[in-house]
Amino acid sequence: MPVWKVVMILNLALAVGLGLGYAAWGRRADALDREIDAARAQVERLERERQACAAGARGGLQQWEGRGVVRAVYPQLLVITHEEIRGLLPPRTTGFRAAAPTLRDPVRVGDAIRFSLRGTVADDATLVAIAPW
Amino acid sequence: MRALLLAALWVHLASCVLLTGAFSMLLLAGPPRTSVARRWDGMVVAWSRLLVVGALGSGIVWLLVRTAVFENRPHAALEAGAAWHAVLDTWPGFVWLARHGLLIVLGAFLAIRADVTEKRNWIAARGEALVLAALALALVSGSSHAAAISPGVVSAVASDITHLLGTGLWIGALVPLALLLRAASRADGADSRPYAVRAARRFSRAALITMLLLMGSGVMNAIVQVESIAGLAGTTHGRLLLAKLAVLVPILVLAALNRARILPALSHSSDTVRRPVMRRLAAFVWLEAGLALVVLALAAAMTLTTPARHGDPVWPLPFRFSLDALPDVPATRWRALLGSQLALVGLVALVASFLVRRRRSPVRTAALALVAIGAGVGLPPLVVDAYPTTYRRPLVTYHAGSIAAGMTTYQERCAICHGITGAGNGTTSRPGTDLRAPPASRRRAGELFWLLTHGIPGRGMPDFGSHLGEAQRWDVINFIRVLGAADDSRRIGPEVEPDRAWLVAPDFTISVGPLAPGALRDYRGQRMVLLVLYTLPGSRARMTELARSYNVLSIIGVEVIAVPTQASPEAIRELGSSPPVLFPVVTDGNADIVATYRMFAPGAHAELLIDRQGYIRAIWREDLAGMPRAAAVQSQVEKLNEEKSPPPFPDDHVH
Numbered sequence: 001m002p003v004w005k006v007v008m009i010l011n012l013a014l015a016v017g018l019g020l021g022y023a024a025w026g027r028r029a030d031a032l033d034r035e036i037d038a039a040r041a042q043v044e045r046l047e048r049e050r051q052a053c054a055a056g057a058r059g060g061l062q063q064w065e066g067r068g069v070v071r072a073v074y075p076q077l078l079v080i081t082h083e084e085i086r087g088l089l090p091p092r093t094t095g096f097r098a099a100a101p102t103l104r105d106p107v108r109v110g111d112a113i114r115f116s117l118r119g120t121v122a123d124d125a126t127l128v129a130i131a132p133w
Numbered sequence: 134m135r136a137l138l139l140a141a142l143w144v145h146l147a148s149c150v151l152l153t154g155a156f157s158m159l160l161l162a163g164p165p166r167t168s169v170a171r172r173w174d175g176m177v178v179a180w181s182r183l184l185v186v187g188a189l190g191s192g193i194v195w196l197l198v199r200t201a202v203f204e205n206r207p208h209a210a211l212e213a214g215a216a217w218h219a220v221l222d223t224w225p226g227f228v229w230l231a232r233h234g235l236l237i238v239l240g241a242f243l244a245i246r247a248d249v250t251e252k253r254n255w256i257a258a259r260g261e262a263l264v265l266a267a268l269a270l271a272l273v274s275g276s277s278h279a280a281a282i283s284p285g286v287v288s289a290v291a292s293d294i295t296h297l298l299g300t301g302l303w304i305g306a307l308v309p310l311a312l313l314l315r316a317a318s319r320a321d322g323a324d325s326r327p328y329a330v331r332a333a334r335r336f337s338r339a340a341l342i343t344m345l346l347l348m349g350s351g352v353m354n355a356i357v358q359v360e361s362i363a364g365l366a367g368t369t370h371g372r373l374l375l376a377k378l379a380v381l382v383p384i385l386v387l388a389a390l391n392r393a394r395i396l397p398a399l400s401h402s403s404d405t406v407r408r409p410v411m412r413r414l415a416a417f418v419w420l421e422a423g424l425a426l427v428v429l430a431l432a433a434a435m436t437l438t439t440p441a442r443h444g445d446p447v448w449p450l451p452f453r454f455s456l457d458a459l460p461d462v463p464a465t466r467w468r469a470l471l472g473s474q475l476a477l478v479g480l481v482a483l484v485a486s487f488l489v490r491r492r493r494s495p496v497r498t499a500a501l502a503l504v505a506i507g508a509g510v511g512l513p514p515l516v517v518d519a520y521p522t523t524y525r526r527p528l529v530t531y532h533a534g535s536i537a538a539g540m541t542t543y544q545e546r547c548a549i550c551h552g553i554t555g556a557g558n559g560t561t562s563r564p565g566t567d568l569r570a571p572p573a574s575r576r577r578a579g580e581l582f583w584l585l586t587h588g589i590p591g592r593g594m595p596d597f598g599s600h601l602g603e604a605q606r607w608d609v610i611n612f613i614r615v616l617g618a619a620d621d622s623r624r625i626g627p628e629v630e631p632d633r634a635w636l637v638a639p640d641f642t643i644s645v646g647p648l649a650p651g652a653l654r655d656y657r658g659q660r661m662v663l664l665v666l667y668t669l670p671g672s673r674a675r676m677t678e679l680a681r682s683y684n685v686l687s688i689i690g691v692e693v694i695a696v697p698t699q700a701s702p703e704a705i706r707e708l709g710s711s712p713p714v715l716f717p718v719v720t721d722g723n724a725d726i727v728a729t730y731r732m733f734a735p736g737a738h739a740e741l742l743i744d745r746q747g748y749i750r751a752i753w754r755e756d757l758a759g760m761p762r763a764a765a766v767q768s769q770v771e772k773l774n775e776e777k778s779p780p781p782f783p784d785d786h787v788h
Contacts, residue, residue, distance in 0.1 A: 003247045004257035010242065011261070069646040069705065072713030079713060083648055091649070093715050109713070110706030112646045133647055 044087050055128070057118055064088045064117040064125065067133055070107050078104055078127060080115070088117065088125060099126045106130075134198060134207065135437070141195040143433040147426060148188035149270040152239070153298070154305015155181050156263035161306070161339060162313065162332035164255045169325035173316050177309045178243060181262070185240040188269075192233050196220065225276035232272045239265040270301050278358050278440045285357070292353040299347040303340050304429070307422035310336055314415035318408050326407065330399045333414065337392050344388070360442040363524035367446025370438040377431040384424045387417050446524040448579075453519035454512060457575040465514035472511015479503030520583035527578055527786040529607045531614070533641035537725035539612030542605055546597065555616035563593050574617040578787045581610045614787045615639065619732035627753050627761060629772040634748035637783040638664075638741070639729050643694060644721035646705070651717075653694075657747050657782055661691045661773060663766060666727055668698045668737040669707060675738065675760045680712045682763040689770050690745075694719065696726050698737065742766065744773050747783050 048062035055063060068082030071093060081093040096117065098104050107113065112133035119125035155177050165171040200219040201210035209215040220226035239262060249255040271294045274280060279293035310333065316322050317329035355365070355374065365371035391414060398410045459466045482500035486493050529535045544553065550565030552558040557567035566573050576584075585606050588596030597606060622636055644650040656662050663686065667676055679686075679693055686693060693716035697704045700723040708714045719726065734741060736755030744750045751769045753761045 002251070003245075003249055003254040006242075006245070006247065007257040007261040010238070011264075014238070067648075069648060071705070071715050072710060079715060081645060081648065081715075081717070108706065109710040110646075110703060112648075 041087075048087060052118055055116070055118075061118050061120060062087075063128075065114070066117065067114050068112070070109055070111045070113060073104055073107055073109060075101065078107065078130075080113070082115075085117070096125065096127045099128045103127060103130055134202060138195065138198045138202065139430075139434055139437060141191045141198060142436065143430045144191035145188055145195055146273070146433050147429050148184045148191065149236075149266065149273070150301045150305040150429060151308060152181055152184050152188065152266035152305065153263065153270050153301030154303070154307065155184070155309050156259050156266055157302045157339075158306035158309040158313075158332070158336065159259045160256070160263060161335045162328065164252050165325075165328065167324040167328060169316050169319075169322045170313075170328045173309075173313050173325075176312065178262075182240065182243045185236055185243060188236050189233060189240070192229065192236070196226075196229055199225075224280075228272055228275040231275075232269045235265055235269040235272070239269065267298055267301060270297050273297055277436060279354065282357055288353075289357045292350045292357070295346055296350040296354055299343045299350060300429075300432075303343040303347065304422070304425040306336060306340075307418050307425060311415050311418040311422060314411050314418060318411035318415060326411070329411065333396060333399065337396055340388065341392075344385075358440045358442055361446075361524070363446040363448060364441030364444060366450070367448050367524060368439075368441040368444035370435055370444060371441040371446070373431050373435045373438065374441075377428055377435070380424055380427050380431065384421050384428070387421050387424075391417050391421075445526055447521045448519050448523040449521075450519060452516045453523060454515040455517045455575075456515065458517055458572070459514065461571060462514075469511045469514045472507045472509070474507070476504050476507025476511060479505075479507055518580070520580055522579040522583045522586075523577055525579040525582060527582075527607045527610065528604055529611065530785045531611055531637065531639050531787050533639050533725040533729040534722070535604075535608045535611045536615050536639055537728045538605070539608035539610070540728060542601065542609050543612050546601075547609065550593075555613065565594075568613050569617045569620040573613075578607075578610050578614070581613060582606055585609060611639075611787055615729060615732055622733045622749070622752065625733075625749060625752050627751055627765065627769070629742070629750045629769045631772055632776055632778065634744060634746060634750060634780040636733075636749040638662075638743045638747055638749045640747075640785070641726045641729070642722050643717055643719055645717050646702070646720055650721075653743070654747065654785070656692060656743075656745070658745055661745055661770060662743040663691050663693045664730065664741045664743060665693060665695045666698055666730055666734065666739045666741075667695060672738045672760070676708055676714070677712060678763055679716070680708070680714045682767075683714075683716055685763070685767065686770070689767060690774065691766070691770055692716065696723050696730075698723070698727050700724060740766070742769055742773075744776075744779070746779050746781070748780065 045062060048064060049060070051065075052061045052063035053059070057063065064085050064087060066080075066082045066085040066088075068080040070078060071081050072079035072095075074095075076097055077095045078098055079093060079095045082089070082091065084091050096115075099118070107130060114131045114133050115127055116129040117125040118128045159174060159177055162170070165174045196219065197210040197216055200216050201207050203209075203219065204215055206215075220230055242265065243262060247254070247258065249258045274290050274293035274297055277290075277293055279289040280286065282289040313325075313329050313332055317325045322329075359365050359368075359371050359374060365375060395410055395414045395417065399407060399414070401407050401410070459469060479500045479502070482496055482503065486497040486500055489496075543551075547565075548559060550557075550559040550561050550563070551568055552565070555568035557565050559565050568574065573581075584594065585601075586596060586598035588594045597609075601609070618636060625636060638653060640652055640654045642650045642652055643655075653662060653664075663679075665672075665676075665679065669676075676695065679695070683693060695708075695714075695716060696719045697707075700721065701707065702720055704720045705714065705718045708718065730739070730741060733739075733749065734752050734754045738755050738760055740753040740761060741749050742751040750773060753765075
């Protein structure tokens with residue numbers, strides 16, 4: 001076989017090998033990343049649901065734990081500057097609805113507290129427990 | 134271990150460069166027609182096979198030694214698992230794998246002893262070998278210092294690849310060219326002499342272009358990886374680069390000599406003249422190649438040292454050049470201007486002398502004389518004292534904690550001579566220097582560090598090197614910088630001056646109760662900050678107004694950070710619950726922030742508007758404008774929002 005044909009075949013093999021290798025490896029890596037993220041989210045969600053069930057909540061609800069400083073107290077609402085609430089919110093100041101009006105009674109502006117939220121998604125997360133930090 | 138790593142890297146780099154150069158030289162020379170030229174072609178290919186073996190062997194040694202260095206265990210070099218981990222689980226390992234894969238393909242390709250007498254087969258064979266060798270060489274930059282540059286990795290790697298390929302095409306081609314010239318200059322090489330002359334001419338033309346590319350990419354690499362003259366002269370990496378340039382000078386002189394004098398002589402029709410000239414050219418090219426191997430050794434050593442931009446330069450000279458001294462003495466300004474213009478005219482004439490053939494020597498001599506005179510006239514006014522630590526990077530950042538600590542040390546140790554405000558009006562009989570004004574304020578932080586550490590014996594300044602720790606000395610320097618900045622900050626009032634950002638806001642820690650603390654610099658590039666230093670009950674009305682207008686300020690991109698002048702864990706509660714105060718109120722570390730920022734804005738209540746880049750742009754001092762109204766802050770924020778070209782982020786350290 002003439003050398004120029006050998007060169008053509010070699011380059012073709014290199015290009016195809018590189019392309020296929022990149023495509024297969026890249027796609028596989030992406031798929032694995034997605035699988036890991038989904039599995040991690042699932043584990044965290046199940047853990048929160050287990051916590052909620054252990055605390056007597058109905059099925060399907062999740063429970064999140066947070067820490068923060070109370071900034072404002074309204075009849076139905078507590079505004080809290082909080083650390084990251086894993087699986088729910090980044091660190092910021094958020095207003096949370098209290099599950100029961102008595103829950104906010106012992107709380108004053110400036111208090112550092114630990115709190116539990118319960119709900120199905122971020123929008124319906126409700127404060128169910130408060131304790132001093 | 135390091136010597137072995139360097140040796141392996143050098144052999145590997147030299148092998149890859151020579152491989153690229155060998156095939157580029159073969160292609161430049163063209164298909165061989167005579168017996169001597171064919172022998173030369175075969176010899177270059179045979180040597181290339183050995184070079185591939187050398188590159189693979191040295192590459193494996195390099196990988197094993199690097200594994201041992203990374204794992205910090207000499208035995209790791211002999212453990213298959215450790216090497217496997219280094220190859221498969223690290224980016225340099227992946228690059229290594231790709232490059233050595235290419236070298237194996239090249240080796241296998243060269244091992245095929247195919248018939249290449251037909252022209253297209255010969256071009257395909259040598260062209261393919263060049264592509265594979267060049268790819269293996271270019272991929273070196275994938276795991277080089279250039280690949281770690283961020284941001285700008287693409288241009289840094291592109292420049293590095295250009296430099297590597299240029300090296301391969303120029304330096305790597307020297308050895309096969311010398312072999313060809315040597316073979317053609319022998320008695321039996323008469324029929325191949327025209328072929329050798331043509332090859333030498335083509336190489337000369339290609340080398341000129343390659344050299345220009347090398348210079349351009351070299352300058353780019355130096356800008357990215359060395360960054361400054363201090364890095365060039367004061368770090369191992371920079372000094373290796375200087376050594377590389379020093380070795381490059383004789384190579385360039387030889388190359389210029391070959392191109393200008395010897396190459397034209399090869400056209401002589403008589404063999405009695407042509408053969409000795411060819412031998413001399415071969416000898417010079419061998420010499421160039423020998424020096425080029427030294428350049429490659431220095432380049433290999435550079436890759437094993439920390440890039441100068443990350444190093445801490447140790448300035449080697451007792452002086453440096455600086456424009457800072459010029460504003461003080463008008464006469465020196467004129468002298469510097471005159472000198473610079475003379476040197477500029479000289480440089481233009483020098484460039485012209487390379488382009489115009491007529492009267493080249495006298496023009497060049499006059500140009501060099503003008504440059505020398507210009508330097509002699511213009512440079513002396515720029516000379517200022519320098520010390521080994523002149524370009525040292527401060528150990529601590531420009532942070533309120535450091536400044537407050539420096540203030541305490543300053544008041545204990547320095548105020549007696551330099552005065553509480555740094556004005557040089559201390560209580561001793563021998564007044565100290567005014568630290569807020571030139572020349573002290575123009576000194577680099579590293580110079581202040583040297584003077585603080587070693588003192589100035591002739592002027593009564595004691596040395597504090599043995600009394601204060603290194604961090605303490607940097608704290609004092611941070612405080613001295615605030616002294617100067619505070620003096621200048623009186624020019625900043627409640628009105629933002631558009632596009633004039635110059636006063637850097639010292640960083641500080643934002644602690645709100647037991648929450649994880651943040652920092653002022655977290656807001657850089659994100660939001661503006663209205664820093665409010667307040668004292669109750671005097672500031673109560675203003676804090677209430679701020680609480681009410683917080684939503685509006687937040688929407689236009691401002692975060693309010695309130696710092697009570699008296700630290701209290703009850704600070705949030707003391708502000709009351711109606712209206713609710715939702716912005717961060719610092720409850721810990723207040724003393725440092727208040728001590729630092731009161732130097733810019735004294736009083737019980739002050740507000741400072743800090744832009745998104747981290748510069749103080751407006752100050753409301755109690756003694757001047759009083760407390761601002763909400764609308765006043767908003768109008769200044771709008772001015773900042775309208776700025777077209779924000780300044781660069783300030784450095785975290787003082788200079």
